[in-house]
Structure formats: structure tokens, C-alpha cells
Amino acid sequence: MHTQPNVLQVDNLNIAAKSSRGALPLVRNVNLELTPGKVLGLIGESGSGKTVTSMALMQLLDQRAMQVQGNIQLHGQELNGMPTKAMRAIRGKEIGFIMQNPMNAFTPVYTIGNQFVETIRTHTGLGKKQAVELAIASLESMNLEEPAKLMKKYPFQLSGGMLQRVMIAISMSLRPAVVIADEPTTALDVTNQLQVLKELDRLRTECGTAILLISHDLGVISQLADEVAVMRRGEIVEQAEVCDLFDRPQHEYTKKLLQARPVMPFTDSLNRLVI
Amino acid sequence: MSLLEVKEITHSYGASRSFWRKKEVKPVLSSVSLAIEEGTCLGLLGSSGAGKSTLGKVILGLEKPQQGQVIFQGQDVYAMDAKSRQQMRRNLQVVFQDSYSSVNPRLTAEKIIAEPLENYEKLSAGEQSRAIASLLEQVGLSSSDMKKYPREFSGGQLQRINIARALALKPKMIVLDESVSSLDMVTQTTILELLQDLKTRYGLSYLFITHDIRAAYAISDAMAIMHKGQIAEVFQDKDAVFTSQQPAVKNLVDAMLPEHPRYRNAAAPTEAKKLFSR
Numbered sequence: 001m002h003t004q005p006n007v008l009q010v011d012n013l014n015i016a017a018k019s020s021r022g023a024l025p026l027v028r029n030v031n032l033e034l035t036p037g038k039v040l041g042l043i044g045e046s047g048s049g050k051t052v053t054s055m056a057l058m059q060l061l062d063q064r065a066m067q068v069q070g071n072i073q074l075h076g077q078e079l080n081g082m083p084t085k086a087m088r089a090i091r092g093k094e095i096g097f098i099m100q101n102p103m104n105a106f107t108p109v110y111t112i113g114n115q116f117v118e119t120i121r122t123h124t125g126l127g128k129k130q131a132v133e134l135a136i137a138s139l140e141s142m143n144l145e146e147p148a149k150l151m152k153k154y155p156f157q158l159s160g161g162m163l164q165r166v167m168i169a170i171s172m173s174l175r176p177a178v179v180i181a182d183e184p185t186t187a188l189d190v191t192n193q194l195q196v197l198k199e200l201d202r203l204r205t206e207c208g209t210a211i212l213l214i215s216h217d218l219g220v221i222s223q224l225a226d227e228v229a230v231m232r233r234g235e236i237v238e239q240a241e242v243c244d245l246f247d248r249p250q251h252e253y254t255k256k257l258l259q260a261r262p263v264m265p266f267t268d269s270l271n272r273l274v275i
Numbered sequence: 276m277s278l279l280e281v282k283e284i285t286h287s288y289g290a291s292r293s294f295w296r297k298k299e300v301k302p303v304l305s306s307v308s309l310a311i312e313e314g315t316c317l318g319l320l321g322s323s324g325a326g327k328s329t330l331g332k333v334i335l336g337l338e339k340p341q342q343g344q345v346i347f348q349g350q351d352v353y354a355m356d357a358k359s360r361q362q363m364r365r366n367l368q369v370v371f372q373d374s375y376s377s378v379n380p381r382l383t384a385e386k387i388i389a390e391p392l393e394n395y396e397k398l399s400a401g402e403q404s405r406a407i408a409s410l411l412e413q414v415g416l417s418s419s420d421m422k423k424y425p426r427e428f429s430g431g432q433l434q435r436i437n438i439a440r441a442l443a444l445k446p447k448m449i450v451l452d453e454s455v456s457s458l459d460m461v462t463q464t465t466i467l468e469l470l471q472d473l474k475t476r477y478g479l480s481y482l483f484i485t486h487d488i489r490a491a492y493a494i495s496d497a498m499a500i501m502h503k504g505q506i507a508e509v510f511q512d513k514d515a516v517f518t519s520q521q522p523a524v525k526n527l528v529d530a531m532l533p534e535h536p537r538y539r540n541a542a543a544p545t546e547a548k549k550l551f552s553r
Contacts (some may be wrong), residue, residue, distance in 0.1 A: 046459045047429065062537040159323065186457075189486040190324040191530045216459035219489075219532025229495050242536040261489075261534060 007177045007210045008034040008057070008095075015049070015056050015068035015234075023067055026052050027234045030070075034178055034210035039200075041225030041242065042214045049213045049234040054180045056080075057212070058097060059087045067174055075177070093123040096171030096209075100183040102163035106155040113151030116170055123174055138173040139166065142199055161192030168199050182214045189240065197223050218261055221245065230254050276349060277310040278448060278480050284308070284333055284343035303329045304340065304504045311448070316474060316481040318495030318513070320488060320527060327484045327500040331452045332480065335369055336360070348447065367393055368441035372453035374433035378425045384411070384436050385421040392442045410439040415469060431462035442473065448480040455490055461485070467493050488516070488531055500524045 013030040016023035027049045034040055042050050049232070055061050059079055072079040074094060079087065091097070099105045106115060116135040120126060126134065139147035142193050155163060163182065171179055181200060185193040201224060203209050205249045213225055219241065221228055229239040230251065238251040249255045286304040303326045311317045321327050330340040334345055336352045345352040347363055355363065371377050378387050388407045392398060398406060408418035414435040426435055434454065441449050451470070455463045471494055473479060485491050491498055498516055500507045502523035510516050517528055533539050 022507065045461050046431075161323075190488070190527060190532075193324045194530045197532075217532070218460060219534065222533045224538040225536070246535050246537075257461060260461045 006033045009073045011071040015052055016067040018065055018067060030236055032210060036208040036210050037204050038226045039204060039211040039213050039224050040230040041221040042231060043216060043221055043228060044231035045216060048231045050231055051182055051263055054182050054214055055179060058091055058095060092119060093174050094177050096176035096179040098167055098171060098181040098184045101187050102160055102167050105167060108155055112153055112166055119170055120173060135172055138169040142169040161188050164188060164196050172203050178210045180212045185220055278313040279311040280346040281307060281309040283345045283449055284340045285342040302504055307506055309479050309499060313480055313483060313494040314478045316483055316494055318491030318498040319482060319484045320491055320498060321501035322486060326504040327501055328452055331450050331484050335450055365444045366447040368446040369450045370441050370454045372435045372456055374430055377437050380425050383422050383424055387436060388440050388443055391440060395444055410443055414439045431458050434466060449484045452484045470494060488527060
């Protein structure tokens, strides 16, 4: 484990919203480490600060409204406070971002191909033809049928699950070191959920990408995460290896989260089977 | 007699793509039949595009089907006079997925819940505000929340207000169209418990539309699985869902995410079941 250097290291991250009554703390003392090929799950109820943390990692919070303190190091390079232009080169290229709602993540007036090629060409020196080839290859690897046809379609012509896979294909095409997936499956139906998670799993095994998986769904976490951090009211209250966390939750809040799952009838037979 | 009977509903959406091209017809429901007994909950499951929400709309009287009948309390929803229609609207309520877009952002919680009361009951100002306060308490909010606007509530709280509004007229049945899907797990569980509690307390019936087998299993008495506009299978015993051999049902069950990291990947439940039964 220790031979693998951390790709992304977050130390003492504090985020506060500036208001007329002074700074309102949103996230306190968050420490996270992402290692290549590993998935760190971040769970917590809505409003616990998961998304705001991921936005801070991407430096997407408005400096005028938010105070971000602490260190965010990507391959040892400090991201917090980095000039906008330099940061723009890192977003997408080094840190991929997969958003919750694929329907809103694309511009409705341009085709998938158009947006895909634009993203590739912004970050690489590829010519148009090469970019199109790369786009088609990445769509193909995402198990999307007829990628060449897909490139000519508009976002509204695709289903949510397909768009989400297109979004993963875009992040994957640039081989980022880190992918932040913020509730990647929440907007999808059950059959697409599993598929998207499997594609993310492939992304980390094939490209060695480190993934920060944000979700409130324990099913998603059990499927993909290697390690889990539990967030509550802006603080990480517990962090453990995924099986450990499910079997031996330490914090009261984690226990409450785990108990919130509806229990299925076949769990018993499965237990006897797998162990 | 069942509280609600859906008989052989067939419906399609047509889109004339342009002036000279032939009209494109997309079938959404084909001879769908269902029944919901009084005081029970039917879970309606299916992947997106299966026609669940369209069926919900047809049942609510919002979308007239091309063929078939919806019988609510012994009367055809699409062939009743204005007066019984008004009565039907009172007894059949709905809660949608997106709590924010189901309420008027400019009204306070009090006004939101007052709307059905003003339309149907002639209450004095004092009675009405007492009724609203008690409704808020029933759904786990406090009467001090009355003066708040939708933006001051979280998604889960606002969904409670939607439920309170649906309960205001003491309906017989509520259609819950993905009502808990956008909430986080802890909130989801508390809302499901609340619905369960209200159901036993008032003898309510639910049509619980969802793609989440877990949530449906937790609340339903019976389950129906929809696939491509048809009812694939109806289960009076909900446990039977997990052993069904029907491909559409199996697909849904297989896609369920594991409950514990130990069961991942190989954890497709039916696979495991198969091994187990061998």
C-alpha cells in the first residue's frame, strides 16, 4: 500500500460561506487521500457537505462567496488558490468530474460529438480527425452501440443512462488521474445504475484512476468503494475499509445510516452462501 | 369489490413529426389490468420508459386512455358526471417525485396545505388553521413551520408537506409516483415509515410507483412489474418477486445493488439464489 503515492491529498480542508453575520462553516477539518486504482466512498445524508467538498477539490466554489482553507495537493501540486487559467487546464485533464444529472451536464444545442471533440481538443494537441477517432473509441469502450451515429445525436435524444455513460466516456478519454463522481447513479433507474458502476470499476482497473465516489446510497458504496468516509454536518466522523465499516461501524451516525436500509428477505440465505 | 380497478387500458402517444410525414405512434400501454383492494398498497415497478407514470396519470384521471376503463369506487373515472368527478378527485390524491416543483414557491406551507381545504371544505379561519397544524404534526413537522416558504425546507421536509396536502381531505387512495426516489436513505426510510403508519391509521390504499425494489418491498402488500407497457407479472406474495423466472422481473432483481460489500459483483441475488437452491 505504502509504495503507491497518493494522487490527491487533502489536508485540513475548511470551507465556510461568507455571510453578513460572518463566516458560516460548512466543512471542517476534512482529510482525504486518493490512491491510484482505488475508490474512496464518501457517504452522508443530504446537506452534510459532500458536494461542497467535491466542488472545493475542483476549485469550482466562488471565491467571493466561499472561504476555502487547507491544502489540496494533486501529485504534490497545490490546487487551492491556483490561478483560474492554470486550474482550467487541470479540470477535465487531471481531474475528471461526473455529475449527478447527466441531462443538465450537456449543452442542449450541440451534438454529443461536438462537445466530446471540443473537450478532447481543449486538453490535447490532437487534430480534429484524431479527436473524433478517440471519441468513437471511448464511446465504444463504454459499450455504447453505434458510436459514430451517437456522435451526431443531441443530448435530449439519449436516455439518462446513455448520457451518463457518454459523460464517463468523455472523462475516460483524457485518462485523468482522479475522477470525482458525485452521485453518478442517483438520477438513473436500477438497470442503468449497475451498468454505470461497472464502467467506473473498469475505469479504475484499466486506467488506474483514483475515484472519489460520493453517494448517499449504501448499495452504490457496497458495490464499488474500497474505503469509506462518513460525513456528517461538515465533518468526517468515521473512515474505514468498506467491509469493516459495514460489519463494525464505530460511530453512532454510521450505525444509524446502516440501519436505514430496508432489509431484504434473502439476505440470510446469501449470508450462508458467500461466507 | 376492489377500490380501484384498471381494465384493459391501452394508450399511445402520437407525434406527427412534420406536415408531410406519416404520424408516428408510440404505444405506451397495452391492455394493462390491475386491481387495488381497500387498505392495501400495490407496488408498481419497472425500468424507465415502462409506462409506470403514464398508468399513474391514467388512473388519476389526467390522461384519457384510448381504450379501457378505470373504475374507482365502482364508477368509471372517464364517464362520470361533474359531481362524482369532484368527489373522485377528493378521494384520489397524488404525491410526485419532485417536491419542489409540486408546490407554488410563492406560497407558505400553510397556504399550500389550505388549498384543497378551501376548495372542498367550508371551514372557518380558526378551524382551518387548526386542521393544518394537526396535518403538519401528523407528517412529523411542527405547527411553527406553517409560515415558512418552500425554499426554507429540505427536500424531505417538503415531501412531507406534499403528503400533508394529499392527506388534507382524508382520501381513500394516494398515488405515490417515485415519491421517495430523490431523497437520501435516512429520509427515505422515515418517509416510508410515515406512509406505512398513515396507511394503517386511516385505512389508506397506495399505488406506489417506483424503480427501486427495496423501497417497494418495504411498503407494498402486493407488487406488479411493468415492462414495455405491459404488466409482466403480478405478485400477491411480494417475496415471490425474488424467485420469479419472468425475464423482465429477473432483470430488475439482478440489477439490484448489493446490501453489503461482501456480495458485490457475484452478488446478483438471483444468481446466488440459483446456486443456493441447487
